Amino acid sequence: xxxxxxxxxxxxxxxxxxxxxxxxxxxxxxxxxxxxxxxxxxxxxxxxxxxxxxxxxxxxxxxxxxxxxxxxxxxxxxxxxxxxxxxxxxxxxxxxxxxxxxxxx
Numbered sequence: 001x002x003x004x005x006x007x008x009x010x011x012x013x014x015x016x017x018x019x020x021x022x023x024x025x026x027x028x029x030x031x032x033x034x035x036x037x038x039x040x041x042x043x044x045x046x047x048x049x050x051x052x053x054x055x056x057x058x059x060x061x062x063x064x065x066x067x068x069x070x071x072x073x074x075x076x077x078x079x080x081x082x083x084x085x086x087x088x089x090x091x092x093x094x095x096x097x098x099x100x101x102x103x104x105x
Contacts (some may be wrong), residue, residue, distance in 0.1 A: 024094060032087035039080045043072070053079065 043054025053076050060068025 025091065028087065028091050028094060032084065032091065035087065036080050036084045039083060040076060043076050 042052050043057055045052045046054035046058040054072060056068045056072030056075070058072075060066065060070075060072065
């Protein structure tokens with residue numbers, strides 16, 4: 001199955017079920033948490049030679065350079081916060097799209 005076709009099927013299945021709003025929120029919260037944690041832990045890959053945002057942190061720790069450690073930590077933190085904020089915006093738009101509109105009588 002091609003990727004666009006797969007997402008098309010998933011999208012229609014999610015919109016067909018009335019419980020999709022409840023399940024979608026939980027699934028999105030899990031993805032949000034997982035992505036944020038993975039960004040933070042990806043820096044550990046620098047300890048085995050992988051090229052990541054953790055390079056300045058490891059170089060700073062090895063050489064005793066606090067500026068490098070702070071530089072890497074701030075970059076990793078900003079990326080994690082930006083990604084988390086993006087997922088929060090997606091979650092809010094999901095809530096607005098699926099929440100029933102209330103009209104005053």
